[in-house]
Amino acid sequence: xxxxxxxIDRYKELPGGIIEAYHALQREYNYIPEDAVDYAARVFDxxxxxxxxxxxxxxxxxxxxxxxxxxxxxxxAPCHVAGxxxxxxxxxxxxxxxxxxxxxxxxxxxxxxxxxGQCQATPxxxxxxxxYRDMTAEKIAAVLAECQ
Amino acid sequence: MAEEMRIVLRNMGKIDPLKIEDxxxxxxxxxxxxxxxxxxxxxxxxxxKSGLRGRGGAGFNCGxxxxxxxxxxxxxxxxxxxxxxxxxxxxxDRIIMENDPHSVLEGMAICGYAIGADKGYIYCRGEYPYxxxxxxxxxxxxxxxxxxxxxxxxxxxGAGAYVCGEESALIESIEGNRGEPRFKxxxxxxxxxWQKPTIVNNVETFANIPVILEKGADWYKAIGAERxxxxxVLTLTGDVNNRTVYEVPTDTTIxxxxxxxxxxxxxxKKFKAVQIGGTSGGFIPESMLDTPIDFDSMxxxxxxxxxxxxxxxxxxxxxxxVVARIAGFFEHESCGKCSPCREGTKRxxxxxxxxxxxxGDGTDLSLLERLGTVMTKACLCGLGQAAPxxxxxxxKNFPGEYQAKLN
Numbered sequence: 363x364x365x366x367x368x369x370i371d372r373y374k375e376l377p378g379g380i381i382e383a384y385h386a387l388q389r390e391y392n393y394i395p396e397d398a399v400d401y402a403a404r405v406f407d408x409x410x411x412x413x414x415x416x417x418x419x420x421x422x423x424x425x426x427x428x429x430x431x432x433x434x435x436x437x438x439a440p441c442h443v444a445g446x447x448x449x450x451x452x453x454x455x456x457x458x459x460x461x462x463x464x465x466x467x468x469x470x471x472x473x474x475x476x477x478x479g480q481c482q483a484t485p486x487x488x489x490x491x492x493x494y495r496d497m498t499a500e501k502i503a504a505v506l507a508e509c510q
Numbered sequence: 511m512a513e514e515m516r517i518v519l520r521n522m523g524k525i526d527p528l529k530i531e532d533x534x535x536x537x538x539x540x541x542x543x544x545x546x547x548x549x550x551x552x553x554x555x556x557x558x559k560s561g562l563r564g565r566g567g568a569g570f571n572c573g574x575x576x577x578x579x580x581x582x583x584x585x586x587x588x589x590x591x592x593x594x595x596x597x598x599x600x601x602x603d604r605i606i607m608e609n610d611p612h613s614v615l616e617g618m619a620i621c622g623y624a625i626g627a628d629k630g631y632i633y634c635r636g637e638y639p640y641x642x643x644x645x646x647x648x649x650x651x652x653x654x655x656x657x658x659x660x661x662x663x664x665x666x667x668g669a670g671a672y673v674c675g676e677e678s679a680l681i682e683s684i685e686g687n688r689g690e691p692r693f694k695x696x697x698x699x700x701x702x703x704w705q706k707p708t709i710v711n712n713v714e715t716f717a718n719i720p721v722i723l724e725k726g727a728d729w730y731k732a733i734g735a736e737r738x739x740x741x742x743v744l745t746l747t748g749d750v751n752n753r754t755v756y757e758v759p760t761d762t763t764i765x766x767x768x769x770x771x772x773x774x775x776x777x778x779k780k781f782k783a784v785q786i787g788g789t790s791g792g793f794i795p796e797s798m799l800d801t802p803i804d805f806d807s808m809x810x811x812x813x814x815x816x817x818x819x820x821x822x823x824x825x826x827x828x829x830x831x832v833v834a835r836i837a838g839f840f841e842h843e844s845c846g847k848c849s850p851c852r853e854g855t856k857r858x859x860x861x862x863x864x865x866x867x868x869x870g871d872g873t874d875l876s877l878l879e880r881l882g883t884v885m886t887k888a889c890l891c892g893l894g895q896a897a898p899x900x901x902x903x904x905x906k907n908f909p910g911e912y913q914a915k916l917n
Contacts, residue, residue, distance in 0.1 A: 377685070377686075377704070378666075378684055378685040378686030378687075379686060380686040381666070381667070381669060381683065381686055382666065382667065384669070385636070385667055385669065406686065412687075415688050416686065416687065416688055419671065419688040419689060419845075420636075420668075420669030420670050420671050420689070421669070421670035421671065422636045422637075422669040422670035423669050423670075437835070437838075437839075438598030438599070438789060438835075438839060439598050439599065439785070439789055439821060439832055439835055439836055439839070440598060440599045440747040440748055440821055442832065442835045443748060443749075443823065443827060443832060475637075475670070476596070476598060476670075476672060476839055476842065476843065477596060477597070477598035477599065477600070477637075477789075478637045479595060479600065479601040479604050479635070479637055479638065480601065481598070481599050481600070481601055481745060481747040481753075481819075482601065482745070482746075482747070482753045482754055482755070483753070484747065484753075488637075491637070491639050491640075
């Protein structure tokens with residue numbers, strides 16, 4: 363894995379580049395390492411509180427570890443009426459964790475999300491941002507099997 | 511029988527979106543050339559005359575907005591494309607960018623020339639990393655061909671904050687800050703990105719511009735509703751047979767959208783409600799379905815056109831349950847900067863969950879109405895001002911749904 367300092371340094375000349383740097387960190391680690399926030403604050407010339415404030419404002423950014431596969435379930439109205447809660451139940455059962463948790467082996471994290479813009483085929487989940495449409499409880503096992 | 515009319519989606523399915531040669535062969539980048547042969551004032555006048563109004567939801571006259579930035583003396587100005595489409599039920603900007611990214615780039619470059627900006631940003635939502643890749647490819651092709659005539663475009667990625675669809679919050683986010691809306695005035699066309707004059711327009715607005723230049727303001731103005739001319743790209747979701755995207759003239763009625771294009775309600779059930787404009791839109795009953803979808807007609811019935819999302823609910827849907835979920839959405843997405851929204855969305859969600867659980871009474875109904883009215887007036891930005899709309903419009907148009915759940 364690339365060093366977080368090297369990743370952040372790539373964006374230091376970019377005006378307002380801290381969010382792009384955080385995205386780059388997440389592409390590498392799936393999360394933002396705690397120490398990286400401190401370093402980002404120095405690189406982008408802001409207080410640690412500000413850098414922390416940015417990282418915690420946006421729901422796609424997360425400080426601290428999460429799984430290799432981040433599964434997000436949309437709970438916005440069109441997915442809600444299409445039965446998103448059944449998909450949630452199936453995922454929790456299959457993985458043995460609750461929403462917001464990560465499996466003990468560090469493989470899967472379950473998160474709620476709002477609309478991901480695939481509302482032509484609800485309910486929708488995304489795995490590392492790739493959308494899976496028209497989800498049902500029955501399809502869950504097969505979709506999880508793809509995560510290898 | 512209502513029919514589609516494709517202006518924004520003119521190239522959808524006809525060209526390979528990642529081949530700039532296809533776009534150019536279809537007449538692409540000729541409008542930018544034409545624009546650059548015109549005086550800036552004349553160009554802005556043409557856009558103003560077309561009657562094009564912002565397609566992101568606010569409906570402000572596009573040429574008028576451009577004129578504000580044009581008039582400011584500044585060495586640096588910016589053009590920003592708002593591709594942070596976060597209204598639940600909306601995916602039209604994704605469809606536009608996936609199928610014809612160059613029409614958006616061309617629209618932005620035309621705006622850049624009009625106001626005197628040589629730098630543009632596309633702020634694309636973090637939920638669409640695959641669209642960001644496509645845009646970057648399209649920009650690289652345009653640079654290689656030299657068609658943007660020195661206008662530079664950079665893509666920035668959002669990170670899952672609905673409020674960043676609000677233009678000043680979006681600007682804060684590009685600057686690398688928390689996406690909290692600014693106090694206005696001053697408005698972005700005068701003081702925007704890095705304190706410079708900045709035009710923020712929606713993806714769909716920009717995609718209209720090349721066609722307006724090509725065919726003329728008079729041609730455009732004659733399409734659809736008189737005061738909100740042109741077309742609107744709509745995305746149909748929920749209990750409708752054809753859950754897909756349609757582009758229609760703005761004088762098309764809601765009924766035509768749902769029944770002629772959408773193929774009516776799924777499984778032969780009856781219609782109950784439609785929410786238009788995204789999750790902040792009003793809930794519309796059967797009696798109002800003959801309303802044209804244009805901005806002003808929708809406002810007149812207490813609803814909005816908004817983003818053009820059309821969320822259809824059949825007779826089996828529990829309106830109070832759906833609105834409770836929506837109230838939860840706003841509690842989650844409130845940025846926390848102003849107290850009427852930060853506290854209001856939380857209390858509104860609590861009250862709606864109470865109603866939904868069958869534990870609410872008449873006092874709660876009055877509280878919901880009062881809180882909603884206060885938020886509409888007192889919240890800092892459009893998020894908080896629009897957040898009570900689903901509650902207020904369902905209290906008004908679907909009172910029976912609440913009565914049935916009273917304790």
